[in-house]
Amino acid sequence: MEGSGDAMIRLSRLNKSYPMGSSKLHVLKGIDLSIAPGELVAIMGASGSGKSTLLNVLGLLDGYDDGDYHLDGVRIGQMSETKAAGLRASLLGFVFQSFNLIPFKTAVENVALPLYYQEVPRRKRNKLAEEYLDRVGLADRAGHLPRELSGGQQQRVAIARALISSPKVILADEPTGALDSQTSLEVMEVLRQINATGVTLLIVTHEREVAARTRRVIRLRDGRIEGDGPPETAFGPASFAPAVLAQASPAPLAATPPA
Amino acid sequence: MFELDTWQEILDTVRKNKLRTFLTGFSVAWGILMLIVLLGSGQGLSRGVEYGFRDDATNAIWMRSGQTSVPWKGLRPGRNVQFKNEDYDVIREGVKGVEHITSRYFIRGTLTVAWHGETSSFDVRAVHPDHQHLEKSIVTEGRFLNPTDVDEHRKVAVIGERVKAQLFKGAPAIGEYLEIKGVPFQVVGVFTDIGGEGEQEKIYVPISTAQRAYGGANNVAMIMMTVGDASVDESQAIATDLRLRIAERHDFDPDDKRAVFISNAVVEFQRFVDLMGGIRLFVWVIGVGTLLAGVVGVSNIMMIAVKERTKEIGIRKAVGATPFSVMSLILKEAILVTGVAGYVGLVAGVALLELMSRSLADAEMFRNPEVDFGVAVSATVLLVVAGGVAGFFPARKAAAIRPVEALRDE
Ligand SMILES: Nc1ncnc2c1ncn2[C@@H]1O[C@H](COP(=O)(O)OP(=O)(O)O)[C@@H](O)[C@H]1O
Numbered sequence: 192m193e194g195s196g197d198a199m200i201r202l203s204r205l206n207k208s209y210p211m212g213s214s215k216l217h218v219l220k221g222i223d224l225s226i227a228p229g230e231l232v233a234i235m236g237a238s239g240s241g242k243s244t245l246l247n248v249l250g251l252l253d254g255y256d257d258g259d260y261h262l263d264g265v266r267i268g269q270m271s272e273t274k275a276a277g278l279r280a281s282l283l284g285f286v287f288q289s290f291n292l293i294p295f296k297t298a299v300e301n302v303a304l305p306l307y308y309q310e311v312p313r314r315k316r317n318k319l320a321e322e323y324l325d326r327v328g329l330a331d332r333a334g335h336l337p338r339e340l341s342g343g344q345q346q347r348v349a350i351a352r353a354l355i356s357s358p359k360v361i362l363a364d365e366p367t368g369a370l371d372s373q374t375s376l377e378v379m380e381v382l383r384q385i386n387a388t389g390v391t392l393l394i395v396t397h398e399r400e401v402a403a404r405t406r407r408v409i410r411l412r413d414g415r416i417e418g419d420g421p422p423e424t425a426f427g428p429a430s431f432a433p434a435v436l437a438q439a440s441p442a443p444l445a446a447t448p449p450a
Numbered sequence: 451m452f453e454l455d456t457w458q459e460i461l462d463t464v465r466k467n468k469l470r471t472f473l474t475g476f477s478v479a480w481g482i483l484m485l486i487v488l489l490g491s492g493q494g495l496s497r498g499v500e501y502g503f504r505d506d507a508t509n510a511i512w513m514r515s516g517q518t519s520v521p522w523k524g525l526r527p528g529r530n531v532q533f534k535n536e537d538y539d540v541i542r543e544g545v546k547g548v549e550h551i552t553s554r555y556f557i558r559g560t561l562t563v564a565w566h567g568e569t570s571s572f573d574v575r576a577v578h579p580d581h582q583h584l585e586k587s588i589v590t591e592g593r594f595l596n597p598t599d600v601d602e603h604r605k606v607a608v609i610g611e612r613v614k615a616q617l618f619k620g621a622p623a624i625g626e627y628l629e630i631k632g633v634p635f636q637v638v639g640v641f642t643d644i645g646g647e648g649e650q651e652k653i654y655v656p657i658s659t660a661q662r663a664y665g666g667a668n669n670v671a672m673i674m675m676t677v678g679d680a681s682v683d684e685s686q687a688i689a690t691d692l693r694l695r696i697a698e699r700h701d702f703d704p705d706d707k708r709a710v711f712i713s714n715a716v717v718e719f720q721r722f723v724d725l726m727g728g729i730r731l732f733v734w735v736i737g738v739g740t741l742l743a744g745v746v747g748v749s750n751i752m753m754i755a756v757k758e759r760t761k762e763i764g765i766r767k768a769v770g771a772t773p774f775s776v777m778s779l780i781l782k783e784a785i786l787v788t789g790v791a792g793y794v795g796l797v798a799g800v801a802l803l804e805l806m807s808r809s810l811a812d813a814e815m816f817r818n819p820e821v822d823f824g825v826a827v828s829a830t831v832l833l834v835v836a837g838g839v840a841g842f843f844p845a846r847k848a849a850a851i852r853p854v855e856a857l858r859d860e
């Protein structure tokens with residue numbers, strides 16, 4: 192990995208462990224990683240390999256023990272919660288497997304929430320939220336509560352919420368994990384369109400169909416990066432990516448991932 | 451801090467979490483309501499007791515003669531005891547601790563009172579000037595009786611406001627002559643009495659004049675006195691002194707309770723003061739208990755509410771909420787809910803007291819229940835603060851933890 196200053200995300204020898212009583216569980220073991228602006232990256236690996244942990248560290252939702260993390264040129268280190276909140280608000284968007292919508296807020300209110308914390312006036316942010324709901328195809332569901340929406344619809348609301356603050360990076364932890372395969376592909380298509388607008392996108396997934404639709408696949412194994420490359424190589428020489436996915440591959444992106 | 455948008459967000463949260471809002475609000479409103487009803491009832495009760503003492507001096511000793519009931523020095527029981535002017539003189543000169551003293555002579559027969567053809571019947575009391583202090587009469591026009599009136603057997607009268615109103619119908623009364631049972635008396639004063647309308651329908655005349663005009667010789671029916679600021683013991687010593695002197699002068703057994711009746715208001719008033727203290731202590735204990743229960747209730751609910759919102763807090767933080775904004779959201783909500791609920795409890799409590807006051811308007815022992823507004827407001831503020839403090843610590847904890855931990859909460 193080159194240590195270029197213009198990487199969106201740069202990790203070097205990053206370690207993280209969880210305290211387990213008196214001992215501790217070492218989860219991320221010296222991760223080196225660089226992701227350029229506009230990349231579309233899948234993070235794969237067996238359950239328990241540390242994918243969510245990595246994504247949470249990247250999203251400043253969790254801290255780390257040692258090593259370095261630069262996000263958009265800013266060194267993270269032991270950052271205060273208040274500062275982290277500022278960076279999350281201005282740089283990051285999240286999509287979770289369990290959607291994490293606020294149950295008592297309507298779709299449009301959930302989408303508008305990030306702008307509340309950026310002090311965008313109520314009317315303006317609600318108008319914007321409706322536009323973003325429209326972009327994910329849910330204009331007619333604006334006034335619905337999360338429980339009145341299907342899983343795929345809830346996830347699209349969550350995506351609209353991640354998008355509304357125009358983040359540079361969107362982190363998605365198994366965004367299709369709770370969805371059927373057809374809905375998964377629809378959600379994936381929405382995410383790809385977002386990436387096409389230049390947003391850096393990291394998707395944790397264990398579904399090959401999903402990973403195959405990214406430009407770069409990082410394989411984690413037991414807290415270490417085991418493989419890093421385009422999807423074709425990630426799945427070995429005898430790639431069995433379904434034809435439908437290969438055919439749907441988009442045009443090459445402007446930012447090519449480092450080899 | 452006070453942006454409209456923040457409050458809109460809070461109102462929104464409050465509206466959409468009705469059960470939580472209701473539970474928090476209810477415990478505050480209920481606490482305040484109970485406290486107000488309690489304080490008000492205590493007040494009503496003590497005012498009721500106080501009302502019983504409103505009319506007359508609370509440091510008075512009244513003495514009325516009776517009939518002997520035991521033999522004494524060879525004399526048969528069943529003799530009437532008749533007070534005389536000399537009894538009054540002896541007590542006035544001889545008994546220590548007597549402050550104001552008056553005796554009273556009962557005029558016999560119907561007391562028709564006439565002025566310019568207006569005839570009516572009133573209670574006419576033949577007394578000494580000091581009677582004013584015993585009845586707490588307030589002179590509104592002219593003067594009360596004075597010692598010279600008694601010494602010179604003057605035919606003067608002091609009339610109550612209602613007598614004046616009924617007889618004179620607005621015409622000036624001072625200097626006019628009333629005929630009381632055919633004897634003319636000149637009106638020299640008008641008085642009022644907080645004891646009520648009945649007490650203002652009286653006419654006072656000098657005892658000496660009445661004794662002479664209506665054939666009363668030097669007979670006296672009652673002797674009444676005040677004892678200054680004598681303690682209960684001192685007043686009882688005075689009462690004993692009175693009994694001994696009267697017994698000696700009228701030859702009866704000093705232990706014969708039926709020969710002379712003495713009522714000592716100091717003792718009764720002390721009983722009242724003790725009762726008031728008891729009521730106050732009771733109200734205080736229950737009030738503090740109610741408030742404590744309210745504080746515990748609010749604190750519990752706030753703690754549960756914050757716990758319940760952990761995931762929501764995680765979501766808010768993931769989309770950019772700072773710890774400060776999370777805390778202020780929770781605290782402002784707590785203050786809003788407890789504040790409004792406290793106000794509702796306050797209004798409901800006052801309304802309930804008003805209702806009690808009306809439905810118990812005739813009860814002697816329960817009058818004008820009312821709360822000290824400062825106490826009620828302080829209690830509300832205390833509960834609001836308790837809610838805030840109870841919310842503060844879990845809110846601070848929730849605001850400080852890593853978002854990932856909050857999000858993991860189910
Ligand atoms: N908060 C935590 N405390 C203790 N151990 C944790 C915690 N979160 C995750 N782990 C452990 O860390 C390892 C990696 O977890 P995770 O990053 O969630 O894996 P993945 O997302 O790849 O399935 C697992 O062994 C998991 O049990």
Ligand SMILES: [Mg+2]
Binds near residue numbers: 243
């Ligand atoms: Mg995971």
